[in-house]
Amino acid sequence: MRTIFTLLVLLTMLPATAQKHDEIWLLGYGSNAGNSSFGGTVIDFATNPPDMYYEYRSMNFSQVNASICDTSGNLLFYTNGIYIANALNEPMENGQGLNPGLHAQQNQEYGYILDQGAMILPAPEHDSLYYLLHMDKELNLTQTSFQSSHFYYTIVNINDNNGLGKVTSKNQALITDTFHKGKLVATRHANGRDWWILVRRYGTNLYYKVILSVNGLINLGIQSSGNAIPSNSIGQAVFSPDGSKYANVHIAGYAGDPIYVSIYDFDRCSGTLSNSIQFTYADTAWCAGIAISPNNRFLYVSSFRYIYQYDLQAPDIEASRITVAEWDGFAQNGSFATTFYLAQLAPDGKIYITSNSSVSYLHVINHPDSLGLACDVCQHCVELPTWNAFSLPNFPNYRLHHLEGSPCDTLRQPPTSAWSYDAQALELAFQDSSYHDIRAWHWDFGDGVTDTVPHPVHTYAAEGVYNVCLTVSNPRGADTLCREVQVLINIVADTEGSISVSISPNPVTNGVALLQLEALVKLDNPQVIIRDALAREVLREPLRVVAGKVQQEMKIGHLAAGVYFCSVEDSGVVVWQGKVVKQ
Template structure:
């Protein structure tokens, strides 16, 4: 592996550093976290993390994932191959074999095991071998005041973020900053009186409710605010609000998408029953949209019910096609 400093204004490489990952040829790839601090190197059975901000980068090597042996169809391995940072701030890793899953690094800006590598956790609609979508960094922005900034376009920050949820404590949320154009300060309000100046804060709500979460980012050239509303388990048992759920595709072959509209369950459960009322599938739902792999079910008509906070709040019909 070769690492260089890169002057993107002059197009020059410098400060060459090199290390041998292995004496054997194998599949692999590299990717860099959103903050540019951590370098991820995948090599067949391993994913390594390096700190690019350290004086001795190679001394910071940390093994953050080891291939767990999972195979599809009891033959095709899901070892680690190409690595790609996506616009949502996550890093995705494919496999050298033809499989229907991707690996994902949920929090690539966190050190060590906290980066949360989840193996073969992203289902794909079709088999994929050795290829991975490319996401050019259109949000890099200019170098203010440099010869490379001949158009005089300033880095006016744009606020944006991602919401992740704790599956064990469904009132706890992690807010991942995805702002661009060199934001330098972060100010969060969570809609319940809470606030934070951390870049990637965690916040726990006291209970169900409608909360407006706002992030304001700023630098020396300006500021920007982005707000989103969280409707957290707001259906009342005394006066239930009308909810509109949808399933697609329906009829379905393998993967069913369940869309809850604006509703964010506190701790939802999707249950599927066959024609005689036997429960054949159940899965927790924590977000406004969920995906269910129903490829193991026989063709036929099924009925679903959706539960939250111990109450059934929706039902419908699903057809599993031939």
């Protein structure tokens, strides 16, 4: 006798892990024990609508506002440009003394005043290191305007101090030059792992191209694009959610002076700006913000009393402008105007806009993917538990992955698990066929045994149903593929040479197949059995033996097209087995 095993497979895919680094937003002033209107506001986007609540904390946010969560949405640390606080709202070890200089000295209690003056990025291929990118703010030599002179980075290892983190490197100047102040933004490289950062030289059309890769921060030099833009201005910069566009808005001068809008194509593979579209407009604004819709089509400019929508797919983007909101005149306590300032796309797909004065409200664009008034700007509709001094967190799109079809799409994120096997009795040889830069393997054979090699050989002790899983991972993610495996032990008589069976036609095209059998041994109770790929019995018929021979039709027209397993059994013993194909 010899033993035959049939393994049947059911496929289950597990969802990929979401990047929830921006799920918690922190706003507000340092807490005042005697007045709960001044304190910390937390907006948690883990729920829809987001959960919003008061939090007692010491940090006071002005304009600089950067924070980061882990991939599950748990807050890790945050900064106001003066110091870094951990998840317990305590100063992180070595986190004091950011941005050395006069401006930081003058704003120790208030917070650094610089629009988009900081941003936090996870270090590529590292699960515990984070880069805080930040810029300083200084008066120029003639004391007539502000500029940034240093593009700094500070490194946090969040695993230190039992997960509360420690600053391991601080105020490292990657580039020293005369920069336009703030406007720090980033987008994913086309490989889905690295990050691009752009910083503009003061009063020019020259942009430093910086990449954060596994080798750290690297300055790749300067590129020029479009016309020069005035500096010493208030405004904001943004990448589109898909990273294909870079845009900024600048107000230089006074109300009624030109407001500069610049839009560029961005190559996520090379970090290159191109095809600049630049125009100006004038209204009563003396502050402005900018954001792009989740579908990458609509550009929103928040311009003090107005919010404008531009269609980035229009032949003439400047002419596509629609005024989607005009300030309704609401002022908190009759004095603090809720006009429009900085904007930020949130995890819930809405765009939130702060005011340029201290108020306890945010504006929201509920449907930013919609054209014109259908975008639904709701003024001062988000009431905060505390007052907020025009601060809004500065986040990139952490959820952006590799660019499909790009020549730089060489890493693929996240990995994809795939495997197959060959069976020889109880011994199974598993073959890994996963792809996208696999660095580690973890097999679970469903019987309490595991392995970490790519192509293991495993022997089962008995028949049964086993849930076999392969988890593959690389520094950018993990994926698990599970298959429910049913091991059946069929006893097969050693009848080699004594029984011959043929099925014709095979493949079966008209729903009827002729089974012909010739046996040199006596068959007592023969039956033909057909099973599908999941070992489910779909046909069982007795065979009529005349003088050691069988000629019998099998009617399988009711079966779906596919490959089926056919066996001839006699008194429970398999004497022959093969396959039949139904077309």
